[in-house]
Amino acid sequence: MPAKYDGRINLGSESKGEKPGYLSLGIGAFIFIMIFSTVFMLMGGQYHKSDQNNSIKNQEPEDKITISVQAGVMESNGSAIMACSPRISGNVANLAEAGNNVALDATRTGSLDRINGTMDGYKIKTNDRGYKDNNQRRGDRKGMTMVINPEDLDKPPSPLDDWRIMLVNADNPVPKGYSLRLTNIEGYFLFDERAANDLKDLIKDCRQETNYQLKVRTGYRSYTLQESLYRTKIRSHLNRGKSRTEAERLTRNYIAVPGTSEHEIGLAVDFNILTLDFENTPAFKWLEKNAHKYGFILRYPRDKQSITKIKYEPWHFRYVGPVHARIMKSYDLCLEEYVDYLKN
Numbered sequence: 001m002p003a004k005y006d007g008r009i010n011l012g013s014e015s016k017g018e019k020p021g022y023l024s025l026g027i028g029a030f031i032f033i034m035i036f037s038t039v040f041m042l043m044g045g046q047y048h049k050s051d052q053n054n055s056i057k058n059q060e061p062e063d064k065i066t067i068s069v070q071a072g073v074m075e076s077n078g079s080a081i082m083a084c085s086p087r088i089s090g091n092v093a094n095l096a097e098a099g100n101n102v103a104l105d106a107t108r109t110g111s112l113d114r115i116n117g118t119m120d121g122y123k124i125k126t127n128d129r130g131y132k133d134n135n136q137r138r139g140d141r142k143g144m145t146m147v148i149n150p151e152d153l154d155k156p157p158s159p160l161d162d163w164r165i166m167l168v169n170a171d172n173p174v175p176k177g178y179s180l181r182l183t184n185i186e187g188y189f190l191f192d193e194r195a196a197n198d199l200k201d202l203i204k205d206c207r208q209e210t211n212y213q214l215k216v217r218t219g220y221r222s223y224t225l226q227e228s229l230y231r232t233k234i235r236s237h238l239n240r241g242k243s244r245t246e247a248e249r250l251t252r253n254y255i256a257v258p259g260t261s262e263h264e265i266g267l268a269v270d271f272n273i274l275t276l277d278f279e280n281t282p283a284f285k286w287l288e289k290n291a292h293k294y295g296f297i298l299r300y301p302r303d304k305q306s307i308t309k310i311k312y313e314p315w316h317f318r319y320v321g322p323v324h325a326r327i328m329k330s331y332d333l334c335l336e337e338y339v340d341y342l343k344n
Contacts, residue, residue, distance in 0.1 A: 164321035189219035192266035221263035279314035292325035
């Protein structure tokens with residue numbers, strides 16, 4: 001009567017007086033290895049897939065986020081939208097650095113047209129020209145991935161290296177040899193060409209939404225022009241009987257010493273009326289609510305005069321880029337405070 005099969009594999013017998021069953025031993029080992037390998041592969045694939053997706057799946061949309069470049073998934077070689085796995089952060093410095101990283105990495109992909117950073121995330125427009133089946137490549141914009149060359153993922157620069165938040169004031173003069181490319185705004189005024197489109201959009205939208213003719217009064221100024229304005233104002237005070245010291249002090253309340261004006265780096269703009277009356281216009285009220293969306297901040301607020309060392313100027317706005325502007329607006333920081341926070 002044949003013995004019952006008990007589910008065990010016979011690896012051969014080494015009973016006294018018998019030779020080892022090498023053939024059975026080899027077959028048993030082979031079957032064991034195959035079963036182990038199959039189980040390992042299935043488990044490995046499952047865990048890999050889970051790890052890859054959990055960071056996106058578990059993120060709450062209302063959380064303030066930074067964007068982790070390392071969590072990005074390599075996919076299509078087309079113009080993919082960047083929406084890397086978010087990482088929770090309540091740190092202003094991290095938010096600023098995230099905005100800086102987004103701009104840097106999107107530029108490397110060649111797909112960035114414009115960044116509109118928000119405190120709750122980032123909305124990034126991309127350029128899909130030059131590829132077939134663009135609609136398919138764009139995919140669902142709720143869960144996009146980015147295409148980054150792995151060797152480009154070096155250490156990101158400090159947000160303080162961002163040209164948008166270059167601090168220029170009495171204690172921080174324009175760097176020697178600083179150069180920039182300028183472009184015309186409405187045919188009359190010059191502005192840094194990297195920020196010109198945002199300024200044009202701001203002017204156009206303000207006019208459409210307020211029916212007020214917002215106009216640029218001053219954009220870029222050369223050192224020579226700044227010096228001329230500064231000396232003219234001093235002479236005006238001297239002619240009114242002020243001492244030289246008093247005349248210079250009063251002048252510096254509104255006109256920066258040559259070499260220390262933001263106008264000299266092409267990122268400052270004065271609008272319409274260079275008096276306090278401008279704050280009573282529909283344009284100013286619109287700018288207060290919306291300028292940060294275009295990357296602009298009110299540079300010299302009324303409640304920050306002790307920090308900026310400049311009197312309140314409702315007509316003077318400074319370009320810092322949408323990401324930085326939204327952070328500064330949300331935390332009520334002037335540029336000096338924001339840069340100081342990032343430093344420390």
